[in-house]
Amino acid sequence: MNSDGNAWTRYWFADREGTSLGLVRIGVALTGLILAISSLRLVPDWYSDAGYFPLEAAQYWSSEWAFRYLLPDGSGGMWVSFALIGTWIAVLGLLLVGRWMRWVPLASWILGLWFFARDPIFLDGGDEIFRLISLYLAFTGLVLDPRTQPLSVDRLRAVERGDAPETGVPAWSIRLIQLQIMILYMTTGFWKVVSAAWWDGSALYLAYASSTFSRFGAAWLDWMPRAGFVVLTVSTAWWEFLFPVLVSVSKTRRAALVFGLGLHLSILIAMSVGLFPFSMLACYAAFLTDGESRRLAYRIPGVRRLISLPVAPAPTPA
Amino acid sequence: MDPAADRAPGRVHHTRLVRAVLSVLFGFNFLAIGVYLLPVDRESYDVLPEGLRDPAIRIMAPIIYHLTPITTPWLNATWTRQNWKLFAPDPSAWNVRGEIVAWFPTRPDAFEPGFRWSSDTLAMPSGENDPYPHFGRGRIYRIALDLGETGRGESLQRWYASALCRHLSDPEGRSPDGVEIRLFWSRIHPPWVSPGDDDFYFQTIGGFNCWEFKNRARPWWSIPGLDPRGLPVAHRAAFRGGPE
Numbered sequence: 261m262n263s264d265g266n267a268w269t270r271y272w273f274a275d276r277e278g279t280s281l282g283l284v285r286i287g288v289a290l291t292g293l294i295l296a297i298s299s300l301r302l303v304p305d306w307y308s309d310a311g312y313f314p315l316e317a318a319q320y321w322s323s324e325w326a327f328r329y330l331l332p333d334g335s336g337g338m339w340v341s342f343a344l345i346g347t348w349i350a351v352l353g354l355l356l357v358g359r360w361m362r363w364v365p366l367a368s369w370i371l372g373l374w375f376f377a378r379d380p381i382f383l384d385g386g387d388e389i390f391r392l393i394s395l396y397l398a399f400t401g402l403v404l405d406p407r408t409q410p411l412s413v414d415r416l417r418a419v420e421r422g423d424a425p426e427t428g429v430p431a432w433s434i435r436l437i438q439l440q441i442m443i444l445y446m447t448t449g450f451w452k453v454v455s456a457a458w459w460d461g462s463a464l465y466l467a468y469a470s471s472t473f474s475r476f477g478a479a480w481l482d483w484m485p486r487a488g489f490v491v492l493t494v495s496t497a498w499w500e501f502l503f504p505v506l507v508s509v510s511k512t513r514r515a516a517l518v519f520g521l522g523l524h525l526s527i528l529i530a531m532s533v534g535l536f537p538f539s540m541l542a543c544y545a546a547f548l549t550d551g552e553s554r555r556l557a558y559r560i561p562g563v564r565r566l567i568s569l570p571v572a573p574a575p576t577p578a
Numbered sequence: 579m580d581p582a583a584d585r586a587p588g589r590v591h592h593t594r595l596v597r598a599v600l601s602v603l604f605g606f607n608f609l610a611i612g613v614y615l616l617p618v619d620r621e622s623y624d625v626l627p628e629g630l631r632d633p634a635i636r637i638m639a640p641i642i643y644h645l646t647p648i649t650t651p652w653l654n655a656t657w658t659r660q661n662w663k664l665f666a667p668d669p670s671a672w673n674v675r676g677e678i679v680a681w682f683p684t685r686p687d688a689f690e691p692g693f694r695w696s697s698d699t700l701a702m703p704s705g706e707n708d709p710y711p712h713f714g715r716g717r718i719y720r721i722a723l724d725l726g727e728t729g730r731g732e733s734l735q736r737w738y739a740s741a742l743c744r745h746l747s748d749p750e751g752r753s754p755d756g757v758e759i760r761l762f763w764s765r766i767h768p769p770w771v772s773p774g775d776d777d778f779y780f781q782t783i784g785g786f787n788c789w790e791f792k793n794r795a796r797p798w799w800s801i802p803g804l805d806p807r808g809l810p811v812a813h814r815a816a817f818r819g820g821p822e
Binding site: 469 | 661665
């Protein structure tokens, strides 16, 4: 641990308690478990040569990416996929509780990539966010001392042994996630702000009337005057575009997060867009202060014991 | 927001060297993502006000041209490519419904030449409905958009058709001779927009001759002499002129 002053160094490398990183990890692990467990029934059709996407097709699809090497010849059988998905579920369980945090996040990322590369056809934005945040968690796991990982069994065991470090985590472990989400919102917000459909209110109706994504159709919105659509679409587009600013200013941060929470919960209820709401909400913890993260973690069953761990090493018995 | 405020001020992690290495790594990662997200097609700039289009292209084009060769290997190695354009710029104004039509070998005395599969449901002549698991509503969207429009779309169509040929069977257990995917598009109108004359259209993907798939499990590029764009023209024409 050093002491240094410039803004760049403080932004990326300042010491953080890191409870929010632990919450993101738990949220990502739960999202991955939803994905992996729900994929079990899809193995014959999606992830085996007996399905519609043979291994050769997957190799061809990913030939430009390094992940071509994750798909060696002979790995197209259904039982290979079942074995890997079972392993992935076990690894995600370890990620959830925070055990073997040097390698488990990396294993989770690679196993997830295997399934994404094995059949990329039906991937969506939720899978993309899950994949990206898993990468950042994997990198964080490789660099950080596992005993410093917040809300983890590794840290609990270190405290019980009396060799837990006094430090928290470097800010970059959380900044990577924050910046990724900011880029996401700003990009999609920009394209919405310059789009006519988000100014005249029709975008909301089109989204809710989509037979592909909407759970209830758009008929239940017929009562709303057009001005209501305009207010909702314009505010959503500008909120997304300005998200990086709104969460960086202390006076608007909470309002921006509450707006996003409402938006993603409404999407979760009304639209069928896969993992997207889960992945996004998991990442929201990265924008909480340490104090807010602690208060939130206190409400999660099973986490209270981990959150109350002392940062300093436990005293050694005389 | 400064969550670091809860900690002792001024305490930072890592040595200077490690901080420098990580700074370069993080900076390059987000530079690569940023370059990747810049629009590369001229049409994307049409959403900008007219006076901004050409200046924006003049600024973006050299950035994309010079940086893409440097940043793409990183994106490929880490799979950090990303696309955040769902519902943007405009949500799709079209709904799509899909049908799979499968043609089965017929007996000489058969009146109907085959059976028709429609979106989630196999409509049998007997009126019995069998769920068809490959063709959920989310997937028809991907078939319609991704398989039809991406550079690799035609190959994907063939793999999908190959799976249909293997999975489908008629009540007597026979495999189909061919399959075809039909898409029915209908325009979505908000309540304040009047319906127009061009609100529906029909699209066909295929047809695919199942005999092309039956004697091989290999994809087309590994088979010498096979036209990579699909069926040989003569087969396609003969099949399209078949029982419909």
